[in-house]
Amino acid sequence: MSAELRSEPTARRLLAGVRRDGRAVTLAEHRRAHGDLAVDTRTILDTVEASGLRGRGGGGFPTALKMAAVRDAGRRAVVVANGAEGEPISGKDKTLLAYVPHLVLDGAVVAARAVRARDAIVAVPEFLQPVVEHAIAERDDGRISLHAVTVPDTFIAGEETALVQFLDGGPALPTFTPPRPFERGVRGLPTLVQNVETLAHLGMIARYGPHWFRAVGTAEEPGSTLVTLSGAVSSPGVYEVPIGQSLDALVADAGGIGRGAAAYLVGGYFGTWIPADADVSLADADLARHGAALGARAIVVLPQGACGVRETARIARYLAAESAGQCGPCVHGLDAVATDLEQLLDRARRVDGRRLQRRLEVIAGRGACKHPDGAVRMVASALRVFEQDVRAHLSGRRCEATR
Secondary structure (H helix, E strand, O other): OOOOEEEOHHHOOOOOOOOOOOOOOOHHHHHHHHOOOOOOOOOHHHHHHHHOOEOOOOOOOEHHHHHHHHHOOOOOEEEEEEOOOOOOOOOHHHHHHHHOHHHHHHHHHHHHHHHOEEEEEEEEOHHHHHHHHHHHHHOOOOOOEEEEEEOOOOOOOOOHHHHHHHHOOOOOOOOOOOOOOOOOOHHHOOEEEEEHHHHHHHHHHHHHOHHHHOOOEOOOOEOEEEEEEEEOOOOOEEEEEEOOOEHHHHHHHOOOOOOOEEEEEEOOOOOEEEEOOOOOEOOHHHHHHHOOOOOOOEEEEEEOOOOHHHHHHHHHHHHHHOOOOOOHHHHHHHHHHHHHHHHHOOOOOOOOHHHHHHHHHHHOOOOOOOHHHHHHHHHHHHHHHOHHHHHHHHOOOOOOOOO
């Protein structure tokens, strides 16, 4: 794992026990730092609900509600720790699995006991499977069976229905018909799929309680979170910050921006471009003013002098290539959007800007899964934020970006 770890002391929770030599924390070291894990299955769901923990994988769904839905199915359940992290600009989940895997395994065990599951599957990239398997071998979690499974390195493999289908021996492609995994998932059993960061927080909440968790963050969105910061900052890496910290403060923690920022892409490749002068905090309630959300908790700083249209075209082409291939809006629509953006950059070509806007409107909400929706949301935000550059390209002139 190459991402550097960054964390301010006030928010240092998940990253508090990271070893200086970059090796994974052993079980003995983990227990010296946090003590033994004791779970009261009678009260754990109430504890999670009181904490206000929400998913850290993109959707931000209340964790207690998701756990209760699986438990209330009334049958033996399965827990899946989702560490697929197919988002190319995100490294937070890989960071947890590489350096503090026992935090994730603690959370998987807590979740399994809460939903009455005996099996917990940790879905990991191939290069991290030995690390996680070694951590599992160090443990004895009673009736809970932990095992690691390597998942494909694709953008869509981490979508929960794609992950469930893969674990059942099928292709890692999203499904779009009921039932949902909490009703019938792996092996036909009710399945709780949780992002590995969510589970790491869950293990800490089980130890330290909801009031400790709420000591940082906001009332509506409590706790800390991991953010992958990249682009034009002095010290890119994985940062742990309290939810609600300003974006400016995060950038300052990362050493600032040499040439200044042109814009920020917030939320990963399914995220939203926001202007560089936007005064926002890292909380969904505030980001919503700009049509944005924390999402995958990946932020890219686009520097002054870079062309936002060019960067958007590159991302759009990547997302088109990562299509699940299950519907026309994704297969043909995203390819057409990427092509329009690429032609927009070619001064020898004339592109109808209204055609590109119509494509976005037609694609939205019509895909077999959420892949096309995420892609068009990102592109639509670029057309707003980089409006002057778009106009320059449409007229055949150079935009203000120098490179």
